[in-house]
Amino acid sequence: LGMARNEDFATLLAEGMRRYGTNYASSRLSNVQLRVFEEAESHLAAYAGAEAALTVSSGYLAGQMVVKTWQGNGHFLYAPGTHPAVWLETPIPSEPDYTTWTTHLIARIYAEPATDWVLVCNSLDPLLARRHRFDWIRQLPSGRAFTLLIDDSHGFGLIGREGAGIYAELTVPDHVRLVVVSSFGKAFGIPGGVILSDRATVERLKRSPFFGASSPVIPAYLHAFLRAGELYRQARAQLSANVRRFAQRAMPTGLFQTFPDYPVFYTPVNDLYAHLRERNVLISSFPYPSPQDNCLTRIVLNSLHTAADVDRLADLTEQYATQ
Structure with a gap:
């Protein structure tokens, strides 16, 4: 939040x-x-x-x-x-x-x-x-x-x-x-x-x-x-809007798994991380819970992301999916 x-x-x-x-x-x-x-x-x-x-x-x-x-x-x-x-x-x-x-x-x-x-x-x-x-x-x-x-x-x-x-x-x-x-x-x-x-x-x-x-x-x-009750309510509303905005464009690509209103989008496609990093967008991608485990790649949204941030992320995700 x-x-x-x-x-x-x-x-x-x-x-x-x-x-x-x-x-x-x-x-x-x-x-x-x-x-x-x-x-x-x-x-x-x-x-x-x-x-x-x-x-x-x-x-x-x-x-x-x-x-x-x-x-x-x-x-x-x-x-x-x-x-x-x-x-x-x-x-x-x-x-x-x-x-x-x-x-x-x-x-x-x-x-x-x-x-x-x-x-x-x-x-x-x-x-x-x-x-x-x-x-x-x-x-x-x-x-x-x-x-x-x-x-x-x-x-x-x-x-x-x-x-x-x-x-x-x-x-x-x-x-x-x-x-x-x-x-x-x-x-x-x-x-x-x-x-x-x-x-x-x-x-x-x-x-x-x-x-x-x-x-x-x-x-x-x-x-x-x-x-901070009102601050939490405002942040939760903003996060929900961000999640819906991204999901509307990202889920049709077939790259992600999530559930309604949750700000985490898992993808088995680890190459998406490199594609986004090369374009100055950093997402979560690392072995978890130990260094010996498989890499987990996820997009995690928060309440501080702006509509422009979300749209930029969606643009690059769609670009990767169609290349």
Whole structure:
């Protein structure tokens, strides 16, 4: 949403720094408590449709706090492509992709004697720009207890009602505990992480040593976040317009894969990167998540791109497709 270069957001951040300083390295368990944390977490819970929310210093810490807290309390199953932030150990993929994993998931659960399960996945595939389906949740057997841990780092702020993310979109049965973790930085421009769940789960996480021993989100950023609602709405509207403008011309070329209103356009055609770079347009193209992995080439739009930027990109994309 372009908050890193938004001048109005920078003004709010400067206001927060004058009030709280440039950093705050104290424990959240300290006898000195700042109201801004509780205010931000109450706002996040209401916005996302969760009973409770917790902020921490990074999306990675959010994921690790949850998996470490549930370590030894359930049998972990990971969907392919799940972000490393929620790895307990390096998972060995049992299936080639998310769809195949969900197809075989229920049978695999019935075949195992475990009664407590922790199912871990992403809300979407940000690399190949695909939405994930979650209708399989209704098939989870009621005789078992499940924790469904979803990393929504690439959806929170973008997908769902007013960008509220995956949490409110899911209806889970009583024997399923839903926990959503997310980076706070990707869409919202806040260096931190977020955990969304029921109140009892959030209270349990507050008792974790990972929470008490770690530094919190810088309060000045939360101050800005609480006052930036209209800036986020404007940026989301601009981003949506940019996405529609580019998709209208780019999708007929057959080069890209995406889903409606998502600002990422994946292409298997890595040569597109060189074509655009030679014409002074730089897109995302690099091996991920490690240097040994295959190159991923994507066009990623943001709210700072102008109509002229988008049209230039579309012109060059059409030029490549027809050469």
